[in-house]
Amino acid sequence: MKTHTGHTYASPVDGPLPTSRKTWMSEWNPNGDTWNEAWDDGSGYDGITIAQAVHDALTLGGVSAYVYWLGGSRGATRALLQLDDAAGEYHVSKRLWALAGYSRFIRPGAVRLEAGAADPALKVSAFRNRDGSRVVVALNTGTAPIAWKGVRGRAAAYVTDEARSMTPVSVHGNAVTLAPRALTTIVLR
Numbered sequence: 094m095k096t097h098t099g100h101t102y103a104s105p106v107d108g109p110l111p112t113s114r115k116t117w118m119s120e121w122n123p124n125g126d127t128w129n130e131a132w133d134d135g136s137g138y139d140g141i142t143i144a145q146a147v148h149d150a151l152t153l154g155g156v157s158a159y160v161y162w163l164g165g166s167r168g169a170t171r172a173l174l175q176l177d178d179a180a181g182e183y184h185v186s187k188r189l190w191a192l193a194g195y196s197r198f199i200r201p202g203a204v205r206l207e208a209g210a211a212d213p214a215l216k217v218s219a220f221r222n223r224d225g226s227r228v229v230v231a232l233n234t235g236t237a238p239i240a241w242k243g244v245r246g247r248a249a250a251y252v253t254d255e256a257r258s259m260t261p262v263s264v265h266g267n268a269v270t271l272a273p274r275a276l277t278t279i280v281l282r
Contacts, residue, residue: 105146106154117158118150128169132187132255133274138171140187140253144232144276147195148216151205161192190258194251194276197259198228215239215271227281233271241279242268250279 095114110116132140143161150156165174165183173189199220206227208219214235220228233239244267251259254275262269262277271277 106150106156108153109155116154116156117160118154118156127171128175128184128186129171129188130184130186132190132253138188140191141232141234141274141276143188144191144194144253145216145234147192148218148230148232151195152216152218159192159195161188185258187253187255187258190253191276193259194253194278195230197251198222198226198278198280199230200224203228212239215241229279229281231271231277231279233273233275233277236273238273239271240268241271241277244269244279245281247282248279249282250277252277 106118127136127138129136129138136142147159150159161173163170163172165176166172167176167178169175171188173186173192175184175186177183200222202223203220206219206221208217208229210217210231212235214233216232216234218230220230222228229243231241244264248264248269250262250264250269252262252272252275253259254272257275259278262272264279269277269279
């Protein structure tokens, strides 16, 4: 398989790369001396920023994989985990949970499905895994909750925001409430 890769250093993804090959977003700028565990602080290194970047890469850029360059490191970096070898401790950034909202349930070989929302604050993507399960990922960038009534069949939903990290939330009938400034992953079986 020949793959074309791209990096988002100077500008965000706003369209596909000019190639007929499969594309991967293979590097995001984790370098620097800023450690940040926040979900939504406006820093540009918080979890909601990464969730938006993954959404845009998948939907606007048409990438088939999103690779975060730096998983763990010591000291103040923009990695997903901050390691402290001396104390045997570690700290988890919300960037990790933003990626988990996509990668935990969207499996290799999944196909992206058409998805959208009338509300511009809602960024939605959908996928069908090889086993037939479907995954809808909804990023509510607005400040109000949104009732999403697209659930059909058995479903589980998980939310990530400032207080929660892939925490299960209730699905009521055919609806899930999408919390404000949060990423909700809905798994349909």
